[in-house]
Amino acid sequence: SYELTQPPSVSVSPGQTASITCSGDKLGDKYACWYQQKPGQSPVLVIYQDSKRPSGIPERFSGSNSGNTATLTISGTQAMDEADYYCQAWDSTYVVFGGGTKLTVL
Amino acid sequence: EVQLVESGGGLIQPGGSLRLSCAASGFTVSSNYMSWVRQAPGKGLEWVSVIYSGGSTYYADSVKGRFTISRDNSKNTLYLQMNSLRAEDTAVYYCARVITGTTYHLDYWGQGTLVTVSS
Numbered sequence: 752s753y754e755l756t757q758p759p760s761v762s763v764s765p766g767q768t769a770s771i772t773c774s775g776d777k778l779g780d781k782y783a784c785w786y787q788q789k790p791g792q793s794p795v796l797v798i799y800q801d802s803k804r805p806s807g808i809p810e811r812f813s814g815s816n817s818g819n820t821a822t823l824t825i826s827g828t829q830a831m832d833e834a835d836y837y838c839q840a841w842d843s844t845y846v847v848f849g850g851g852t853k854l855t856v857l
Numbered sequence: 858e859v860q861l862v863e864s865g866g867g868l869i870q871p872g873g874s875l876r877l878s879c880a881a882s883g884f885t886v887s888s889n890y891m892s893w894v895r896q897a898p899g900k901g902l903e904w905v906s907v908i909y910s911g912g913s914t915y916y917a918d919s920v921k922g923r924f925t926i927s928r929d930n931s932k933n934t935l936y937l938q939m940n941s942l943r944a945e946d947t948a949v950y951y952c953a954r955v956i957t958g959t960t961y962h963l964d965y966w967g968q969g970t971l972v973t974v975s976s
Contacts, residue, residue: 752918784962786902793951793966794894794902800960837902841961844907844915846892851901 753842755849762855769825771852773838776819781840783821785814788851789834797836798823830856859883859965861952866970873942873974879935879952879967887930890955892963893937895948895972903948906937907955920946942974 755775763769773783783801786794796805798814801821811826821840825832833856838849865877877893893905906916906926914926925938935952949971953963 782960782962784960786963788902793968794963795966796962796964799956799962799964805964835901839962845917846894846904846907846955846961846963848894848902848904 753840753847755838755840755847757836757838757849757852759850760853760855762857763825763828765830765856766827769828769832769854769856771823771825771836771838771854773821773823773849774819775821775840775847778819778821778840779817781816781842783814783816784839785812785821785823786837786839787832787834788837794837825854828854828856832856859954861954861965861967863950863952863967863970866950866972868973868975869942870976871943871974874938874940875942875972877937877939877950877952877970877972879937881933881935881954884954886928886933886935890957890961891926891928891935892953892955893926893935894951894953894963894966895946896951896969897945897948900948905950908935939972942972944974946972947974948972 785798788794801816802814860882892907923941949969951969953966
C-alpha cells in the first residue's frame with residue numbers, strides 16, 4: 752500500500768518561514784493536499800492540487816510537489832498557525848494520509 | 858452552505874455494533890464521493906472508507922469485512938455500519954465530502970463523533 756511520510760514535528764519562530772515535507776514514492780506524479788487541525792477541531796483543507804488555496808485560506812500558505820516530496824510552506828508564520836498538519840494523496844481507489852506534523856511556533 | 862453533521866457515536870462493548878450517520882446539507886450526497894476518516898486519541902488521521910457517486914465502495918484493510926459504508930439518497934445522509942468492534946476502533950469518526958476529477962481532496966468535514974470500544 753502507498754505510504755506518505757512526514758516529520759513528527761517542526762518548530763519555527765514567529766514571522767519566519769515554516770516548511771513541512773511529505774514524502775512518497777513518485778508523489779510528484781500524484782496531486783497532494785494539506786490539512787490543518789487544531790486541538791479539538793476538525794481538519795481544515797489549506798492546500799489542494801499541490802499548490803491551490805481554498806477560499807479563506809491566507810496567502811501565507813503555499814504548496815509545491817515534485818519528485819518524491821510535497822512541501823507545505825507557511826511564510827510569516829503566526830502563533831495561530833500552531834497546529835497539526837497532514838498531507839494527503841489519492842492512490843488508485845483510496846485516500847492516503849501522512850502521519851502528521853506538529854508545528855510549534857515559539 | 859455545506860454542512861455535515863455526524864451522530865451515533867458512543868460507548869460500545871468489544872464485539873458490538875454501531876451505526877454512524879452523517880446528515881448533509883447544502884449539496885447532494887449521492888452526486889459526490891463521500892468518505893469516513895477516523896482519528897484515535899492522540900493519533901493521526903486514518904482513512905476508513907469511501908463511497909463513489911456511482912455506488913462503488915472501498916475500505917481500509919483494518920476495517921474490511923467489518924464496516925459497511927452506505928447512503929440514503931432520500932435523507933441525503935451517509936452511514937457507516939460498524940460490526941465486530943474492537944478496542945482499536947476507538948476514535949473520533951469524521952465524514953467528509955471528497956472532491957474528485959483532476960484532484961482528490963476532502964473539502965468539507967463534519968465535527969466528528971466519538972466511538973469508544975471498551976468493556
